[in-house]
Amino acid sequence: MKEIYLDNASTTKVDEKVLKAMLPYFSEKYGNPSSPHLKGEEARRAVEESREIIAKSISARQKEIIFTGSGTESNSFALKGLFFANYPEKSHIVTTKIEHDCILNACKWLEKQGAKVTYLDVDSEGFVNPKDVEKAITEKTFLVSVIHGNNEIGTIQDLKEIGKICRSKGVLFHTDACQSFTKTSLDVKKQNLDLVTLNAHKIHGPKGVGALYIREGIRITPLLHGGSQEFKLRSSTENVPAIVGFAKAVKISRARDSVKMQKLRDYFIKGLMEIPNIRLNGATGNKRICNNINISFRNIEGEAIGSFLSVKGVFASTGSACSSKSLEPSHVLLALGMSPLEANSSIRLSISKYTTKDEIDYALKEIKNTVERLRKISPLAS
């Protein structure tokens, strides 16, 4: 059976070049970077070279990049680490209603520890108004955290403008850039960023490794204590093969891949728009991540669409309540002002540099067929 993988916002295939770069670090160059001998030095050098590559890619300095175990860990570290470094003098965080669950759930947990959190609304395409950020900042605010490219709807925020406001108010600015990294410009200097979350497995690198950019001079409390690795900020023996793979994935990423993906994305959207009674959720053009599509199909349910497509070999994701562990529709789609019914009728299709036009044509045919079948079953469509 054909397998058309359209869930690259969840995770991606590891690039062959990445895998090849990683392999020696399992059974040949397996040293501990903290060891004071040649085997250790070999691993240490690999970690530092990787750090340099990732730092350069966002105009940061080498010592400003901390390797972590995931995007979730980087986000948790940023929020909790800064809270513990600033509390009780400062206790207020400004974030948005469309953050990834790991930011929202970390905020909810911090509220129990004494933090105050403002969750900003977004407009119908998912944009945060920088003026709302400005208005929300108080004397007690220590952090603004806004996702760069949204994981569900692909909307890309104006980081530069928000960052400028944060600088002028003397508040730290963090962004979760897991989805946007390497797909749209990310520059910590130009965009006024203080902390940035990155990870590898969304960009054809391995799972289990992330990074946090922390601008030099920022006070932050570590989550993990131990052997003082990662400039004493993240104790743990470094996951050397994954770090090497992460850097390789960054090194081989090309702007032309994003251009190609965006063209294919728009071709895909055009094809989908031939289906009656659907809507595209999120922004369009350059303000949408080049690989993201999110569509609501009126009167049919997203989990059913996804399950049907899965049998046909087309792998997608949904914002439907029926597929979530919480049985709640996507908080991101609700924040756009969509009804629970519309949110439950959505699917997300996310392509990669490997996606071909033929695959999209096949997926379009299967999606059209699926929607037609399920609408025949639905009492709402009649």
Place this chain on the structure above:
Amino acid sequence: MTLDYSREVMKNFMNPKNMGEIKNPDGIGKVGNPSCGDVMWVYIKVGKKGGKEVIKDVRFKTFGCAAAIATSSMITQLAKGKTLREAEKITNKDVAKSLKGLPPIKMHCSNLASDTLKKAIEDYENKKLKKNKGKK
């Protein structure tokens, strides 16, 4: 996304039995609310067999996840040919069992199927009651 559905669930989801409407049905059951989950409609046609009222035909329409569609398909198969009294006794557990199980988080979906069938039978009996009153 297929959530560890059994083969029986997937079979009923991909190729549901008795899907559609009945023109001039004897009873209709409608359950659910689209804004908070699944919606199921069941149509029945009642006939007589050995002096007892039986479900001669039953069809469904469902808005919902794969499990909701599969349970709808299954209840129509379980109910067809049964007397009204027998059909009323079909439970959500019976439906889940006939589908060789449902993921725990999906057990609420099969509640819908037996509830909707019961509503359709109730609707038939209410109509009959009205008709009989009219005759008197």
